[in-house]
Amino acid sequence: MFGFDALELARFQFAFTVSFHFIFPAFSIGLASYLAVLNGLHLFTGREVYLRLFNYWKIIFAVAFAMGVVSGIVMSYQFGTNWSVFSERAGPTIGPVMAYEVLTAFFLEAGFLGVMLFGRAKVGPALHFAATLMVAVGTLGSAFWILSVNSWMHTPQGFSINEVGEFVPENYWEVIFNPSFPYRLVHTVLGAYLTTALVVGAVGAWHLLRDGAHPAARKMYAMAMGMIVVVAPLQIVAGDFHGVNTFHHQPAKIAAMEGHYESYPDGAPLILFGVPDDEAEVTRYALEIPKLGSLILTHDWNGAVQGLKAWPRDERPPAEIVFWTFRVMVGLGVLMLALGVWAAVARWRGRLYDSRPLLYAALAMGPAGFVAVIAGWVTTEVGRQPYTVYGLMTTAESVSPITLEAVTTSLIAFIVVYFAVFGAGTFYILRLMREPPEEGAPEDVVGPIRTAGITPGPTQTRGTIRGQAET
Amino acid sequence: MALDLPFIAAGVIAFAVLAYVILDGFDLGIGIIFPTLKGEANRDLAMNTVAPVWDGNETWLIMGGGGLFAVFPLAYAVVMPALYAPIIAMLLALIFRGVAFEFRWRTKRWKGVWDLSFFLGSVVATFAQGVALGALVQGVAVEDRAYAGGPWDWLTPFSLLTGAALLVGYALLGSTWLVMKTEGYVRDRAARLAWLAGPATLALIGIVSLLTPFLNPLYMERWFAVPNVFFTIWVPALVLAAAFVFVRGMRGGRDSWPFLASLAVFVLSFVGLGISFYPYIVPPHLTIAETAAPPLALAFVLVGAAILVPLILAYTAYAYWVFRGKIDPDHGYH
Numbered sequence: 001m002f003g004f005d006a007l008e009l010a011r012f013q014f015a016f017t018v019s020f021h022f023i024f025p026a027f028s029i030g031l032a033s034y035l036a037v038l039n040g041l042h043l044f045t046g047r048e049v050y051l052r053l054f055n056y057w058k059i060i061f062a063v064a065f066a067m068g069v070v071s072g073i074v075m076s077y078q079f080g081t082n083w084s085v086f087s088e089r090a091g092p093t094i095g096p097v098m099a100y101e102v103l104t105a106f107f108l109e110a111g112f113l114g115v116m117l118f119g120r121a122k123v124g125p126a127l128h129f130a131a132t133l134m135v136a137v138g139t140l141g142s143a144f145w146i147l148s149v150n151s152w153m154h155t156p157q158g159f160s161i162n163e164v165g166e167f168v169p170e171n172y173w174e175v176i177f178n179p180s181f182p183y184r185l186v187h188t189v190l191g192a193y194l195t196t197a198l199v200v201g202a203v204g205a206w207h208l209l210r211d212g213a214h215p216a217a218r219k220m221y222a223m224a225m226g227m228i229v230v231v232a233p234l235q236i237v238a239g240d241f242h243g244v245n246t247f248h249h250q251p252a253k254i255a256a257m258e259g260h261y262e263s264y265p266d267g268a269p270l271i272l273f274g275v276p277d278d279e280a281e282v283t284r285y286a287l288e289i290p291k292l293g294s295l296i297l298t299h300d301w302n303g304a305v306q307g308l309k310a311w312p313r314d315e316r317p318p319a320e321i322v323f324w325t326f327r328v329m330v331g332l333g334v335l336m337l338a339l340g341v342w343a344a345v346a347r348w349r350g351r352l353y354d355s356r357p358l359l360y361a362a363l364a365m366g367p368a369g370f371v372a373v374i375a376g377w378v379t380t381e382v383g384r385q386p387y388t389v390y391g392l393m394t395t396a397e398s399v400s401p402i403t404l405e406a407v408t409t410s411l412i413a414f415i416v417v418y419f420a421v422f423g424a425g426t427f428y429i430l431r432l433m434r435e436p437p438e439e440g441a442p443e444d445v446v447g448p449i450r451t452a453g454i455t456p457g458p459t460q461t462r463g464t465i466r467g468q469a470e471t
Numbered sequence: 472m473a474l475d476l477p478f479i480a481a482g483v484i485a486f487a488v489l490a491y492v493i494l495d496g497f498d499l500g501i502g503i504i505f506p507t508l509k510g511e512a513n514r515d516l517a518m519n520t521v522a523p524v525w526d527g528n529e530t531w532l533i534m535g536g537g538g539l540f541a542v543f544p545l546a547y548a549v550v551m552p553a554l555y556a557p558i559i560a561m562l563l564a565l566i567f568r569g570v571a572f573e574f575r576w577r578t579k580r581w582k583g584v585w586d587l588s589f590f591l592g593s594v595v596a597t598f599a600q601g602v603a604l605g606a607l608v609q610g611v612a613v614e615d616r617a618y619a620g621g622p623w624d625w626l627t628p629f630s631l632l633t634g635a636a637l638l639v640g641y642a643l644l645g646s647t648w649l650v651m652k653t654e655g656y657v658r659d660r661a662a663r664l665a666w667l668a669g670p671a672t673l674a675l676i677g678i679v680s681l682l683t684p685f686l687n688p689l690y691m692e693r694w695f696a697v698p699n700v701f702f703t704i705w706v707p708a709l710v711l712a713a714a715f716v717f718v719r720g721m722r723g724g725r726d727s728w729p730f731l732a733s734l735a736v737f738v739l740s741f742v743g744l745g746i747s748f749y750p751y752i753v754p755p756h757l758t759i760a761e762t763a764a765p766p767l768a769l770a771f772v773l774v775g776a777a778i779l780v781p782l783i784l785a786y787t788a789y790a791y792w793v794f795r796g797k798i799d800p801d802h803g804y805h
Contacts, residue, residue, distance in 0.1 A: 062573050063573045063574070063577065065526075066526075066569055066570050066572060066573045066574075067570060069526055069529065069569060070565055070566040070569035070570060071566070072533070073529065073532060073533055073562060073565055074562045074566070076533045076536050076537050076540075077536050077551065077558055077562055079540060079547075079551075080536070080539075080540065080547045080548060080550070080551025080552070080558075081551040081552060081555050081558055081559065084547075084548035084549070084551055084552045084617065084618070085548065085617070087540060087544055087547055087548045087551070088544050088545050088547075088548035088549075088616065088617075089544075090544075091540050091541070091544025091545075091547065091548065091764065092544055092764040092765050092768045093768070095537075095540040095541030095542070095544055095547075095764065095768065095772075096541045096542070096764070096768045096771045096772045096775075098537050098540065098541060099534075099537055099538055099540075099541035099542070099772050099775070099776075100772075100775055101537075102530065102533050102534050102537045102538070103534075103775055103776065103779040103780070103783065104775075104779060106530045106533055106534075107527065107530050107534075107779075107783040107786075107787070108786075110526040110527040110529070110530045111527045111530075111783065111786045111787050111789075111790050112786070112790070113523075113526050113527075114522070114523025114524055114526070114527065114790050114793075114794065115523070115790055115793055117522075117523065118522065118523045118794070119523065119793050119794070122793050122794070123793055164616065166544075166765075168765045168767075169765065169767050169768050169771070170767070172767070172771050400548075400551070400552040400555075400618075401552055401617055401618055401619075402552055402555055402622070403621075403622050405622070406555055406556065406622045410555070410559045413559065413563055414563070417563050417566060417567075421566055421567065421570055424570075424574060424581075425570060425573075425574065428573075428574060428577040428578065431577070432577070
């Protein structure tokens with residue numbers, strides 16, 4: 001198809017299906033935790049607004065989760081259908097780790113999802129909270145195991161290679177807790193939390209722009225902005241740690257991300273912008289800050305940084321892709337931090353809910369998490385090329401013996417089906433978000449009156465206060 | 472005595488596949504018979520009987536596939552490319568039916584479209600699973616630790632027959648499930664379908680069972696050589712017993728018997744399959760022992776499975792228990 005060979009199409013199919021799939025967990029990991037928090041807050045404070053928010057986001061979660069499940073099943077089979085040689089050789093080591101994902105996480109979230117969605121009246125609020133918590137734990141457990149597997153492909157250890165080329169496990173502790181795993185796990189889960197917070201914040205902002213007094217909209221907006229203030233800076237720190245870890249284990253990836261073709265034995269610049277050209281081995285129009293690259297990567301102004309020319313051409317990841325995706329991710333991260341700081345300042349001035357520029361900014365940043373997460377994902381995965389198991393097994397070796405015609409057909413089918421089905425699902429989610437959470441008893445009005453009842457003002461009498469509270 | 476880890480691992484995978492077949496079997500079956508249920512409220516009711524559990528049911532499919540990857544990576548790496556077209560068709564079809572559970576409630580104008588998507592998705596997924604099974608029974612070409620056949624090897628009259636058999640079989644599970652879980656119109660409609668699907672399932676299982684021994688002399692010997700035959704004869708005998716329970720339940724208004732009898736038929740067919748396959752996992756070339764992952768990998772998975780599978784069964788049973796009994800038509804979040 002279009003002059004591509006079967007390997008390129010298989011790669012494109014995997015990239016396409018995994019990127020699409022990743023959108024849903026990136027959202028549902030954070031949303032499951034948010035639902036657990038809302039459910040718990042309702043259980044322990046008794047305030048209706050939390051239950052209303054729970055019921056609102058629960059429906060959105062159900063739609064997103066269903067899409068995550070069906071696109072995830074595709075992933076669990078695609079290793080075999082399209083990457084059978086990889087499966088056969090790496091399976092003995094990473095297959096069992098993925099089995100733990102199914103056993104500890106998938107069953108947990110799927111098993112309790114039904115109770116969470118439909119069972120509140122049947123099991124009561126306490127067990128319903130427990131079920132919601134199990135769903136949240138399941139989504140996080142899933143992230144734990146699958147990121148362990150993914151990290152192993154970047155920084156493999158804990159195995160030997162036998163006579164038929166299989167990766168034979170020697171020590172599962174080392175396999176699971178491989179060097180890049182803790183960093184990737186923290187960075188990805190924080191990314192998922194940020195993604196969710198940005199979506200919740202944007203939905204809150206959307207409704208506040210129409211009705212600034214809507215109690216549930218105020219609550220979700222405030223919670224989301226609070227989350228962003230805390231998580232955005234943490235994420236930048238975690239990203240820096242992750243980058244330094246990558247620098248130690250996959251320096252070629254860093255060189256491609258930074259657009260360095262030349263090596264710098266005594267202090268590399270930070271290229272802010274430029275246009276990398278892999279063919280000519282140069283980053284054109286580079287705007288650089290001297291020595292700053294080394295300071296970030298080695299925490300030393302004069303630290304040595306290798307450029308792509310240190311590796312043969314066929315062992316380099318394509319800078320023309322990861323240079324850009326990395327900048328998209330970092331740029332959006334900075335914007336998220338700015339949004340968080342802005343919201344904090346607005347709150348300090350008592351203008352969180354009625355600063356319209358801030359509301360518009362929060363609305364505009366709604367999809368930013370998804371873009372950042374996908375861009376980050378592309379950076380790390382494309383940056384691992386030309387390997388599937390870094391340094392040991394190439395992508396070209398990993399592919400299944402499938403004909404070009406078969407891969408072409410399946411790829412077209414995936415593209416058509418994903419855009420049609422998940423396009424419809426995204427439309428339904430947006431339509432759900434367009435409607436505000438339902439208005440219930442005006443408890444935010446009741447609240448202050450009760451307070452007044454405890455410390456009556458000079459002109460108020462008990463009678464009128466009770467009368468107001470009862471209306 | 473040393474534990475035969477590959478054999479135990481094969482048992483775990485077989486259990487996962489069986490759990491998948493009987494659990495997702497009935498909710499796929501509801502999709503297959505969906506167009507025969509007239510009226511929106513009745514369709515909503517049928518859908519709501521499985522809405523809280525379908526996701527857990529489908530997780531056994533990931534357990535079967537992911538588990539195979541974990542403990543028999545070579546078998547996984549051979550079977551998936553061999554069955555490329557039916558597997559991809561199944562995955563795409565499962566997308567259409569899985570999202571329908573949520574999407575059909577989110578729109579009025581397009582509800583019919585997602586009903587159709589639920590129906591066609593269920594039919595194609597089931598047929599593809601049946602075809603994949605038939606192709607596997609027929610045998611997979613292997614050379615040099617890799618699939619060595621062509622892209623159309625899976626397509627044979629026998630695999631089409633097993634595809635059709637599974638369609639009818641899942642329709643039986645779906646209709647008897649509705650007999651058990653609903654009342655009134657939906658129950659009566661499902662009962663009529665069960666009367667059709669029950670005998671048809673038995674007939675198709677009979678034909679497939681009669682053809683199977685002729686596909687491979689190994690199967691013939693497994694089933695009919697003395698003394699094997701004294702054990703294997705129990706499988707068809709118990710199938711007939713299950714058929715008897717089915718008829719008694721249907722006639723006597725014992726609404727859970729037909730479903731349980733249908734499950735028994737599936738379990739017995741699965742046992743029959745196991746008898747044919749053993750000791751192979753991908754007949755006629757790859758055995759359980761030679762495709763098994765190294766001992767440490769097997770041990771690691773099996774320790775986890777020994778602790779976690781009972782837990783999973785416990786909370787899955789709890790989820791079914793919460794939604795037990797005939798369904799209340801007003802139930803559901805929609």
